[in-house]
Amino acid sequence: MPLPYVLLSAAVSLDGYLDDTGPERLLLSSPADFDRVDEVRASVDAILVGAGTIRADNPRLLVNSAERRAARLAAGRPAYPLKVTVTATGDLDPGAHFWHTGGDKLVYTTDRGAEQAARLLGDTAAVVPLGTALDWRALLTHLGEVRGVERLMVEGGGLVHTQLLRQGLADELQLVLAPLFVGDPEAPRLFGPGAYQGGRLRLVETRRIEDVVLTRYQPTAPGTGADPVAADRHWLRTACELAAQCPPSETAFSVGAIVVGADGTELARGHSREGDDPVVHAEEAALAKLDPADPRLAGATVYSSLEPCARRASRPAPCAELILRAGVRRVVTAWREPDTFVTAADGTGVLRAGGALVVVLPELAALAEAPNRHLIKG
Ligand SMILES: NC(=O)c1ccc[n+]([C@@H]2O[C@H](COP(=O)([O-])OP(=O)(O)OC[C@H]3O[C@@H](n4cnc5c(N)ncnc54)[C@H](OP(=O)(O)O)[C@@H]3O)[C@@H](O)[C@H]2O)c1
Secondary structure: OOOOEEEEEEEEOOOOEOOOOOOOOOOOOOHHHHHHHHHHHHHOOEEEEEHHHHHHHOOOOOOOOHHHHHHHHHOOOOOOOEEEEEEOOOOOOOOOHHHHOOOOEEEEEOHHHHHHHHHHHHHHOEEEEOOOOOOHHHHHHHHHHOOOOOEEEEOOOHHHHHHHHHOOOOOEEEEEEOOOOOOOOOOOEOOOOOOOOOOOOEEEEEEEEOOEEEEEEEOOOOOOOOOOOHHHHHHHHHHHHHHHHOOOOOOOOOOEEEEEOOOOOEEEEEEOOOOOOOOOOHHHHHHHOOOOOOHHHHHOEEEEEEOOOOOOOOOOOOHHHHHHHHOOOEEEEEEOOOOOOOOOOOHHHHHHHOOOEEEEOHHHHHHHHHHHHHHOOO
16 A cells, blocks of 8 residues: 655745744744645645644644635545654644544654653554554554555654655645744754755746745655655656657557666656667657766666566567666666566566566656556456
8 A cells, every 4th residue: 555645734934944943833834825735635634743842832733724624525435634743752732732632643652652642642542552652654554554644744853854864754745934033043944954856846836825835845866775755756746747658559558667876866767669660669758868888877766657578579689687777776666567568477576576666656656657548457
């Protein structure tokens, strides 16, 4: 089961602060932007904040619009999204608004924090211990598999946003820039120091809302291991969509492929039967656009809607071999090759035998298959 779509939402001052150090919460958004936030809340299954935000701001995190709540109910959803918090200590104020407004409440914590949280909260909230330390991937897996959450909005604070972004678990960042300064080094920042993805994020939207500006970004850097990150899903989805550009064929699959550097830079893309070549494969077309000596290939990931071929009649080397020869050591694919043209092709096996890591995202298989339905038996 795929992890929930994770949307980080925050407002910052011009100098990058989430708040000041005063006792009251600093209002950064404008009234129309608070309404936009309400709309986003109404669209998600769950809203998460760190325990620090509950202690500092005492937020309610509601869908305030009666129309939006009615629309949720009409769609068979609860009026309010599930409210979720994380704590290691279990040090939660049972009198906070968070517990006494809105829908169901859920606390993720450590084995140690669970005792304290359960003692303080009684049956106000479900308390889920996740071991000696809180693992975000385990938390998101639990939210998806046990609570059926497909879309999660994270409303801070900085510690939570920083971890989710750095661990590659955030699909999107919705950032509102407010026209004021905080100027206090003691105030909380949106993102703390540490290692982030090397390259640029993808800007997907900018919108003026009264005197604030909403910017939406997507992380771009591929994962480095077997666990897929949010950017892997994005790139693979784009590769699957690229397959729709292939000239139709009754004798070959339609496939899209993208080569992405470790810092999230797109190096090349290709699709089946690209240009004037009726037999070229997507991965082959993409790799042909790159200098074989390009040092970025060693850290790159190849996204291919269909697993790279293991055998082919039309060229001396199959794509799995071309990828290995290019020095690429990570491949992300959606769909294992069916027996339509080659029996038990297993390009994944060839790549793995050659030392490459192959990650399969079955949640995108239907999208990869879509332009090839006429070629799939049964
Ligand atoms: N401008 C905005 O959009 C916005 C939005 C939200 C918040 N804020 C501001 O942000 C500030 C709060 O941010 P913050 O960074 O201090 O707090 P935070 O991120 O809301 O919460 C941090 C707390 O969450 C728990 N936590 C986080 N990661 C954990 C992990 N991996 N395992 C277990 N527990 C974990 C810990 O709770 P325990 O300490 O209980 O163990 C930790 O102290 C406030 O000033 C608030 O006003 C601003």
